[in-house]
Amino acid sequence: MKELLNELLMEDKTFIHVPFGNGFFDIYKSVVVTWGMILVVTILVILLTSNLKVHNISKRQAAFESVVLGLRKIMGGILGEEAAGYCDYIVTVLVFIAISNMVGLFGFTPPTMDLNVTIGLSIMSIVLVEIAGIRKRGPGGWLKSFLKPMAAVLPMNLLELLIRPLSLCMRLFGNILGATVIMELMKHVVPVLLPAALSIYFDLFDGAIQAYVFCFLTSLYIKEAVEE
Amino acid sequence: MLNISLVNIAFTIINLLILYVVFKKFLFQRVDAILKVRQEEVDDATEAANKAIEEAVATKREYEQKITLADEEKETILSDIKKQGFDEYEKIVMDARKKSDQIIKEARYNAKEEAKRAREEYADELKDMVIDAATKIAATKHTSEEDKDLYDTFIDKAGAVK
Numbered sequence: 330m331k332e333l334l335n336e337l338l339m340e341d342k343t344f345i346h347v348p349f350g351n352g353f354f355d356i357y358k359s360v361v362v363t364w365g366m367i368l369v370v371t372i373l374v375i376l377l378t379s380n381l382k383v384h385n386i387s388k389r390q391a392a393f394e395s396v397v398l399g400l401r402k403i404m405g406g407i408l409g410e411e412a413a414g415y416c417d418y419i420v421t422v423l424v425f426i427a428i429s430n431m432v433g434l435f436g437f438t439p440p441t442m443d444l445n446v447t448i449g450l451s452i453m454s455i456v457l458v459e460i461a462g463i464r465k466r467g468p469g470g471w472l473k474s475f476l477k478p479m480a481a482v483l484p485m486n487l488l489e490l491l492i493r494p495l496s497l498c499m500r501l502f503g504n505i506l507g508a509t510v511i512m513e514l515m516k517h518v519v520p521v522l523l524p525a526a527l528s529i530y531f532d533l534f535d536g537a538i539q540a541y542v543f544c545f546l547t548s549l550y551i552k553e554a555v556e557e
Numbered sequence: 558m559l560n561i562s563l564v565n566i567a568f569t570i571i572n573l574l575i576l577y578v579v580f581k582k583f584l585f586q587r588v589d590a591i592l593k594v595r596q597e598e599v600d601d602a603t604e605a606a607n608k609a610i611e612e613a614v615a616t617k618r619e620y621e622q623k624i625t626l627a628d629e630e631k632e633t634i635l636s637d638i639k640k641q642g643f644d645e646y647e648k649i650v651m652d653a654r655k656k657s658d659q660i661i662k663e664a665r666y667n668a669k670e671e672a673k674r675a676r677e678e679y680a681d682e683l684k685d686m687v688i689d690a691a692t693k694i695a696a697t698k699h700t701s702e703e704d705k706d707l708y709d710t711f712i713d714k715a716g717a718v719k
Contacts, residue, residue, distance in 0.1 A: 353564060360568045367572055371579045378587040383594045397588050417585050421577045440569075445562055449569030 333513055342443065359443035366428055366440070400424075407548040412461060412555045415548075422450065423544040430505055430536025433512075434528070439505050441539075447502040451494035454547040458493070462554035474554075493550060497543055504539045508532070686715065 344361045347354035377393050386394070397420075404419040429441045440446045463471040475486040508531035515524050690711050694704070 353562070355562070355564070356568065357562065357565045360565050360572065363569065363572045367576050367579070370576065371583070374579065374583045378583055381587055381591045383591055383598070394588060394591075397584065417581055418577055421580045422573070424580070425573060425576055443565070445565040446569045448561065449566045450573065452566065453570055453573055 333510065333517075357443060357445065358438060359440040359446050362432060362437050363429070363440045363446065366425075366432060370424070370428065404544060404548055407545055407552065409552050409556075411465070412548075412551045415457065415461060415551050418457065419544050419548050419551075422454075422547065423540050426450065426501065426540035426543055427537055430539060431532055433509070433532045433536075439509065439536075441501055441505045442509055444498070444502050447498040448494075450501070450543070451498035454497055454543075454550070455490065455494040458547070458550040458554050459490075461551045465555040493546075497546060501539055501543055504535065508535050683715065686711070 342357045342359065343355045344358040345356040347356070377389070381390060400420045400423060401416055404423065405413055405416045408416055408419065426441060429446070430439050433439050441450075459471070462474060465471075466474060475483055477486075512524060512527060512531055515527055690707070694707060697703075
């Protein structure tokens with residue numbers, strides 16, 4: 330058990346070693362996997378959208394359109410009308426995290442199992458939330474919003490700035506790590522059949538759920554930030 | 558896994574932004590363009606349909622008006638014809654009455670003439686008879702007794718003729 334955790338958590342994740350800066354500029358496996366992911370997704374998206382028609386659409390286009398609109402509808406519903414402009418970003422994050430969680434199916438280590446990736450995602454989320462607040466209320470209104478509903482809650486509101494991204498980041502990281510640990514243990518105990526069945530749950534279902542939870546919470550924060 | 562590297566965090570953020578730009582440019586904008594065109598077409602079609610409905614309603618109203626007008630015209634024509642027929646009837650009746658009056662007048666005149674002629678004939682006969690009687694009386698010898706008988710006979714005869 331401890332060996333396994335050591336193996337998973339302490340392995341050298343450097344993929345590209347940069348000879349200067351004493352390892353500071355080393356690029357990790359997770360980032361490289363993300364690059365590959367982005368490349369594949371970009372090619373896929375360009376292929377799918379290259380021949381869009383207005384009429385007599387193919388089944389492929391119909392399915393594709395309904396997926397895009399469905400994702401938008403889900404996230405737009407949480408964001409509300411006022412923050413509808415952030416919908417596209419949230420959908421992007423949803424797809425990013427979902428695919429990151431599922432690359433385990435293809436034998437890669439999920440990028441979201443690297444704390445740096447989830448930190449990056451949650452920093453982006455909290456920055457977006459605060460930008461949404463500033464854009465909506467103006468800098469003065471945004472600063473004042475920390476004193477609401479009363480001045481006494483200022484420390485809480487300031488702490489929230491840190492806690493929200495931390496919880497987002499840790500939840501995602503912990504879930505994916507936990508799933509991977511359980512999967513590894515399962516492979517040791519029952520090498521056939523059961524890991525495949527559990528992989529469907531942990532890689533596909535849990536991966537999608539965690540992506541949804543991350544985007545759901547981010548959307549909720551943005552909605553809260555732009556609400557009067 | 559647990560060590561934090563600022564460079565990799567930055568790379569993750571950059572990756573995310575790249576993916577966002579890719580999605581925005583190749584996914585959402587393209588899909589939106591298609592949806593916009595489709596929406597415009599739907600709007601156009603709806604507008605055209607509304608226009609067609611309006612036109613149809615207007616035409617219907619026009620025809621209804623025309624039908625109302627036709628009804629009125631029909632009534633007018635019917636009443637005209639009725640009046641004409643009545644006039645004709647009046648005329649015919651009037652003519653008939655005139656004619657019948659004429660006939661009656663003629664008949665009356667004829668009857669009068671006939672009566673006159675009969676009377677003249679009768680008078681002539683009477684005259685002849687008187688002359689005859691007078692001649693007879695004058696030709697014979699007679700007493701007052703005989704005369705009396707003769708008058709009686711004459712009177713009887715005359716009464717018989719009458």
